[in-house]
Amino acid sequence: MSILVIAEHDNAGLRPATLNTLAAAAKIGGDITVLVAGSGCAGAAAAAAAVPGVAKVLSADAAHLAHPTAEDLAAVTLAAAAGHSHVLAPAGSFGKNFMPRVAATLDVAQVSDIVEVVSADTFVRPIYAGNALATVQSADPVKVVTVRATAFDPVAATGGSAPVEALAAPAASLLSAFVSQELSTSARPELGNARVVVTGGRALGSAEAYASVLEPLADRLGAALGASRAAVDSGYAPNDAQVGQTGKIVAPDLYIAIGVSGAIQHLAGMKDSKVIVAINKDPEAAIFQVADYGLVGDLFELVPALVKELG
Amino acid sequence: MKILVPVKRVIDYNVKIRVAADGSGVETANVKMSMNPFDEIAVEEAVRLKEAGVATEVVVVSAGVAGCVDTLRTAMALGADRAIHVNTDAELQPLAVAKLLKAVAGREQPQLVICGKQAIDDDANQTGQMLAALLGWGQAAFASKVSVADGRASVTREIDGGLETVSVALPAVITTDLRLNEPRFASLPNIMKAKKKPLDTVTPDELGVDVTPRLKTLKVAEPPKRQAGVKVASVAELVAKLRDEAKVLR
Ligand SMILES: Cc1cc2nc3c(=O)[nH]c(=O)nc-3n(C[C@H](O)[C@H](O)[C@H](O)COP(=O)(O)OP(=O)(O)OC[C@H]3O[C@@H](n4cnc5c(N)ncnc54)[C@H](O)[C@@H]3O)c2cc1C
Numbered sequence: 040m041s042i043l044v045i046a047e048h049d050n051a052g053l054r055p056a057t058l059n060t061l062a063a064a065a066k067i068g069g070d071i072t073v074l075v076a077g078s079g080c081a082g083a084a085a086a087a088a089a090v091p092g093v094a095k096v097l098s099a100d101a102a103h104l105a106h107p108t109a110e111d112l113a114a115v116t117l118a119a120a121a122g123h124s125h126v127l128a129p130a131g132s133f134g135k136n137f138m139p140r141v142a143a144t145l146d147v148a149q150v151s152d153i154v155e156v157v158s159a160d161t162f163v164r165p166i167y168a169g170n171a172l173a174t175v176q177s178a179d180p181v182k183v184v185t186v187r188a189t190a191f192d193p194v195a196a197t198g199g200s201a202p203v204e205a206l207a208a209p210a211a212s213l214l215s216a217f218v219s220q221e222l223s224t225s226a227r228p229e230l231g232n233a234r235v236v237v238t239g240g241r242a243l244g245s246a247e248a249y250a251s252v253l254e255p256l257a258d259r260l261g262a263a264l265g266a267s268r269a270a271v272d273s274g275y276a277p278n279d280a281q282v283g284q285t286g287k288i289v290a291p292d293l294y295i296a297i298g299v300s301g302a303i304q305h306l307a308g309m310k311d312s313k314v315i316v317a318i319n320k321d322p323e324a325a326i327f328q329v330a331d332y333g334l335v336g337d338l339f340e341l342v343p344a345l346v347k348e349l350g
Numbered sequence: 351m352k353i354l355v356p357v358k359r360v361i362d363y364n365v366k367i368r369v370a371a372d373g374s375g376v377e378t379a380n381v382k383m384s385m386n387p388f389d390e391i392a393v394e395e396a397v398r399l400k401e402a403g404v405a406t407e408v409v410v411v412s413a414g415v416a417g418c419v420d421t422l423r424t425a426m427a428l429g430a431d432r433a434i435h436v437n438t439d440a441e442l443q444p445l446a447v448a449k450l451l452k453a454v455a456g457r458e459q460p461q462l463v464i465c466g467k468q469a470i471d472d473d474a475n476q477t478g479q480m481l482a483a484l485l486g487w488g489q490a491a492f493a494s495k496v497s498v499a500d501g502r503a504s505v506t507r508e509i510d511g512g513l514e515t516v517s518v519a520l521p522a523v524i525t526t527d528l529r530l531n532e533p534r535f536a537s538l539p540n541i542m543k544a545k546k547k548p549l550d551t552v553t554p555d556e557l558g559v560d561v562t563p564r565l566k567t568l569k570v571a572e573p574p575k576r577q578a579g580v581k582v583a584s585v586a587e588l589v590a591k592l593r594d595e596a597k598v599l600r
Contacts (some may be wrong), residue, residue, distance in 0.1 A: 260599075
């Protein structure tokens with residue numbers, strides 16, 4: 040078996056989800072090659088080469104891969120994929136964007152968002168917002184798989200020393216082009232891998248209240264800020280803060296849901312958190328069914344009191 | 351410009367699904383079925399492009415069992431002009447659907463295909479991207495804003511780090527995210543009108559597509575249930591529990 044892992048990275052280094060994806064690759068077993076496709080990505084390639092268990096790093100360093108399109112990422116992945124039995128990428132917006140193009144071009148199925156490796160051809164993946172787990176077996180010659188990062192403990196980042204080989208990237212596709220990006224900047228930990236997440240729902244009522252009520256708590260706990268879909272739709276929080284079936288999947292040590300009702304689509308994104316706290320004025324709210332500790336009452340009183348109590 | 355919008359019939363998002371006792375799948379008998387919510391957003395976007403004079407025709411297509419006709423009628427009540435039902439009782443996986451849609455696109459020659467980003471049943475998030483690859487077209491997935499001009503679509507995409515804007519040459523495939531628009535409700539007169547709109551039926555065979563599944567589902571199981579915890583009476587009690595019992599405070 041020979042596994043190609045497509046690294047998610049920022050050119051300077053690997054994004055954390057790549058280490059979780061490498062853990063899934065290790066469970067499958069076999070030679071692991073990492074593809075780093077970017078521009079000025081020597082740092083990321085070196086980081087990939089330092090991961091124990093990686094046999095080889097392919098570095099496709101080209102100007103047009105600075106903000107790669109799905110078309111270009113699929114093309115470079117296909118250029119690297121020959122001879123591999125598996126192609127893996129993290130199941131965030133990065134992997135979701137181009138991996139299906141890779142699968143379709145190879146005329147194979149994609150197995151999305153796996154949470155368990157049963158064997159080299161059999162995987163477990165959530166369906167119906169995680170309300171069911173399907174065990175699926177692929178008969179295709181190449182397994183194209185995206186990996187849910189929170190389901191696999193990351194491999195160690197250092198200790199290895201794999202060789203780095205240059206891979207010539209296919210020419211830029213003219214089908215689509217990057218124009219611009221607006222990345223959310225925050226000094227807080229990243230939502231996807233924060234130890235603590237403080238999430239606000241519709242009950243916050245405004246962007247101002249979302250910030251003024253939740254930020255002191257997040258500051259005190261060193262937490263990332265999350266949001267329900269309702270809070271994002273209403274403009275209280277940016278789109279990348281959405282936790283849930285169709286947003287981000289998180290599994291921190293501590294998840295605090297504030298003014299969130301606990302719709303199944305929300306639970307899908309956070310119910311694997313280690314400890315869940317819910318603050319809601321409705322004692323019957325569904326969120327209490329998954330919360331380890333529930334506090335019933337008005338968040339506008341309880342959250343400031345909590346910050347004070349934490350000292 | 352013609353827009354093709356694929357729509358999927360799924361268990362309604364409000365239904366609490368039940369895993370079948372024999373582990374073969376989830377119970378679908380006597381369960382409310384609806385249009386996949388992301389596809390509603392896709393239909394709405396196409397209809398708005400038509401209302402804005404950018405598109406001339408909106409064609410909806412659904413692949414699957416006879417009940418898909420209801421989904422197609424709903425889409426026409428929301429403003430689509432006509433519908434195509436790819437009629438089959440076979441299990442359809444994303445790659446097979448993408449191949450069916452490619453064949454339909456070959457017949458219809460749309461300039462734009464707008465798909466939902468994921469179906470809320472299999473949560474696969476594949477079909478639109480696969481279709482784009484099979485057609486050799488560009489794509490813009492997870493759209494929260496779309497504008498079409500001069501043979502290109504400018505699309506703002508929701509990504510993990512924030513927002514990204516891409517420009518994609520037409521013909522292209524766009525997949526919708528939640529913030530793209532808020533779909534309208536179908537009015538009663540429009541529901542009546544939709545009953546008279548044209549609906550064609552084809553089969554995978556007629557489209558020359560082999561839909562044999564590539565993935566075999568060995569088992570469908572319920573996830574481990576989380577134990578409901580306790581209610582605490584005060585903020586002080588909560589902090590004490592987090593510190594001494596859960597040990598998650600630093
Ligand atoms: C296709 C689709 C995809 C979706 N994807 C997602 C997703 O990824 N993530 C997601 O979160 N949702 C998603 N949803 C939406 C989901 O169904 C719910 O609508 C949403 O999660 C509700 O958000 P909320 O809990 O903030 O709001 P509400 O359900 O309105 O809940 C607000 C809660 O706040 C409580 N409250 C009100 N005032 C106070 C107060 N002063 N103090 C304390 N508590 C108070 C109320 O009791 C209530 O429980 C999706 C829906 C669809 C159809």
